[in-house]
Amino acid sequence: MVAQLSDIRPVVFGVGRVLVVIPTYNEADNVAAIVRRVRRAAPQVEILVADDNSPDGTGALAAALARDDGQVHVLHRDGKRGLGAAYLAGFAWARQRGYDAVVEMDADGSHAPEDLPALLRAARDADVVIGSRWTRGARVLNWPLRRLMLSRCGNLYARLALGVPVADATGGYRVYRAAVLDALDLESVCSQGYSFQVELSRLAHRAGARIVEVPITFAERERGTSKMSPLIVAEALWRITGWAMRDRRTAVRRGWRAATVGQARWP
Numbered sequence: 001m002v003a004q005l006s007d008i009r010p011v012v013f014g015v016g017r018v019l020v021v022i023p024t025y026n027e028a029d030n031v032a033a034i035v036r037r038v039r040r041a042a043p044q045v046e047i048l049v050a051d052d053n054s055p056d057g058t059g060a061l062a063a064a065l066a067r068d069d070g071q072v073h074v075l076h077r078d079g080k081r082g083l084g085a086a087y088l089a090g091f092a093w094a095r096q097r098g099y100d101a102v103v104e105m106d107a108d109g110s111h112a113p114e115d116l117p118a119l120l121r122a123a124r125d126a127d128v129v130i131g132s133r134w135t136r137g138a139r140v141l142n143w144p145l146r147r148l149m150l151s152r153c154g155n156l157y158a159r160l161a162l163g164v165p166v167a168d169a170t171g172g173y174r175v176y177r178a179a180v181l182d183a184l185d186l187e188s189v190c191s192q193g194y195s196f197q198v199e200l201s202r203l204a205h206r207a208g209a210r211i212v213e214v215p216i217t218f219a220e221r222e223r224g225t226s227k228m229s230p231l232i233v234a235e236a237l238w239r240i241t242g243w244a245m246r247d248r249r250t251a252v253r254r255g256w257r258a259a260t261v262g263q264a265r266w267p
C-alpha cells in the first residue's frame with residue numbers, strides 16, 4: 001500500500017508533529033521576524049499565526065508569509081477578543097488537524113525561538129513544559145523593575161493562593177502535549193488576558209499533568225506596542241482570588257463529607 005502524504009508524521013524532537021501558535025494583535029513590525037526565527041531554530045515545526053483582525057495589517061503580512069511557506073498558516077479572527085480566546089482557537093485548530101504538541105509563543109520576540117528545541121526536548125517526558133523566567137539558569141533582559149515586581153508578585157500570589165507548584169505560572173512560552181489538551185476542560189476557560197496562563201496551569205495541575213519548567217532567556221519587546229494594561233492585571237487578581245475561594249470551598253465540602261462518613265484524617 002502506498003502511504004499518503006498526510007500519513008507521514010515527521011517526529012520532531014520525539015514529540016511528533018508540532019504547531020507553534022503565535023497570537024497577534026498589531027504586530028506588523030514583528031510577525032515576519034518571529035516566523036523567520038522559528039523556522040530557523042526548529043525547521044520541522046509548523047506555525048499558526050492567530051490574528052484578531054489587527055488594524056495595522058498583521059493578518060495580511062502573515063497571509064503573505066503563509067503563501068510562500070507551506071509550514072506557515074494563518075487563522076484570521078473577526079476582532080480583538082483577547083489572548084486567551086486566540087489561544088483556544090489555535091488549540092482547536094491544532095487538534096482538528098492531529099498535531100501532537102502545541103506551543104504558545106508571543107510575537108514580540110520576548111520568547112526566543114532559539115529556546116524552542118530545549119522546550120520540545122523536555123516535552124518528551126512531560127505533559128506541559130513552561131519556558132520559565134523564574135527557575136535557576138533563566139535570564140530576564142531589559143525589563144523595568146515595575147514589570148519584574150509584577151511578575152514576581154503575581155507568581156507568588158498564584159502559587160500561594162492556588163497551590164500550583166510552578167515558579168512561572170504566568171509565563172506564556174509553553175508546550176502542551178495533545179493528550180493533556182484533550183484532558184482539560186477548555187470549554188470552562190474564561191480568562192482573556194494573561195490570567196489565561198494561570199488558569200491553564202491550575203487546570204493542568206488539577207488534572208495530574210506532569211509540568212516541567214525549562215529556564216529561558218526572556219527579553220523585553222523591542223518593537224510594537226504592549227497590550228498589557230491595568231485591566232489585564234485586575235483580571236488576573238480577581239480570577240486567581242475567585243479560583244482560590246472556590247478551591248477552598250471544595251476542599252471544605254470534601255473534608256465535611258469525609259468526616260460525616262468517618263473518613264476524616266484530622267484529629
Ligand SMILES: Nc1nc2c(ncn2[C@@H]2O[C@H](COP(=O)(O)OP(=O)(O)OP(=O)(O)O)[C@@H](O)[C@H]2O)c(=O)[nH]1
Nearest residue numbers: 023024025050052081082083086106107226227228
Ligand atoms: N490574537 C490576539 N493576540 C493578542 C491579543 N492581545 C495580545 N495579543 C498577542 O499576545 C502576545 C503577548 O502580548 P504582549 O502585548 O506582548 O503582552 P505582554 O507580553 O504581557 O506585554 P509586553 O511586556 O509589553 O510584551 C503578543 O503576540 C500580542 O500580539 C488579542 O486580543 N488577540
Ligand SMILES: [Mg+2]
Nearest residue numbers: 106108110221
Ligand atoms: Mg510581550
